Amino acid sequence: MTHWPKISAIISDLDGVTYCGDEPIESAIRVFQRWHDIGLPYAFVTNNSTKSAKEFSNKLNVMGIPISPERIITTSAVAANKLNKLLKPKSRVMVIGEPALIQAISDCNFNIADKNVDAVIAGLDRSFTHKKLALAQTALLNGAHFIGTNPDPMLPKNGGFEPGAGSILKAIETASGIAPTIIGKPKPDLVNMALSILGTDQQSTFMVGDQIMTDIAAGHAAGIPTIRVRTGVIEKGPLSISPDFDIETLECIPADAVVTTKKL
Numbered sequence: 001m002t003h004w005p006k007i008s009a010i011i012s013d014l015d016g017v018t019y020c021g022d023e024p025i026e027s028a029i030r031v032f033q034r035w036h037d038i039g040l041p042y043a044f045v046t047n048n049s050t051k052s053a054k055e056f057s058n059k060l061n062v063m064g065i066p067i068s069p070e071r072i073i074t075t076s077a078v079a080a081n082k083l084n085k086l087l088k089p090k091s092r093v094m095v096i097g098e099p100a101l102i103q104a105i106s107d108c109n110f111n112i113a114d115k116n117v118d119a120v121i122a123g124l125d126r127s128f129t130h131k132k133l134a135l136a137q138t139a140l141l142n143g144a145h146f147i148g149t150n151p152d153p154m155l156p157k158n159g160g161f162e163p164g165a166g167s168i169l170k171a172i173e174t175a176s177g178i179a180p181t182i183i184g185k186p187k188p189d190l191v192n193m194a195l196s197i198l199g200t201d202q203q204s205t206f207m208v209g210d211q212i213m214t215d216i217a218a219g220h221a222a223g224i225p226t227i228r229v230r231t232g233v234i235e236k237g238p239l240s241i242s243p244d245f246d247i248e249t250l251e252c253i254p255a256d257a258v259v260t261t262k263k264l
């Protein structure tokens, strides 16, 4: 039997762990409800920059998982944080992305523009055009910073796939010869932000995800133990890293591994 160490907090991926697209994963819903009831702290991290934390928390609440927007860390939030460190307030920033990303950058007191910008930030943009590509190319050749939300080349959609943010980043990189600084998983930034929000320790805070090369890699990079669940995307072929625990569903985590300080 597998020996499970103490689990005192969870940082979890969204798609493929709590739901697939718009379909809730019932076993995960039951487990998060139980964790909520016993007072286990948890937060979610997602590479998806097309929705705000509030929209994600509404989606989870409707499915039955109690969570506040403050505990959902998106690449938009981490990107905005990164720009705050790089640029002065009111700097001009070009955003290639969906409205949630544009809103997150604008909420941080930057001016959204497409010419004479100090930074280009790019994520999944379903209305990406040659014109936007040309504007980003010009900005980068003129020395703007280049930040990418996440490197995912493709996303599951209706039983098939659609191009992800990584496809757009590669187009801009090819046009400009400049590679982006990536902030989404497999980089540790989202997980590190979740750790600081939860305030829990690295040894007993576990990263949960369905994808080894993004979620588990991000957990490793942040120095925390990892659990892969097989409820979402299952990667094929030999992979360079492996999770500490590999389970079918979240219900395979034994209840006595979870330790909370809440008095029942």
Ligand SMILES: [Mg+2]
Residues within 6 Å of the ligand: 013, 014, 015, 016, 017, 209, 210, 211, 232, 233
């Ligand atoms: Mg996933």
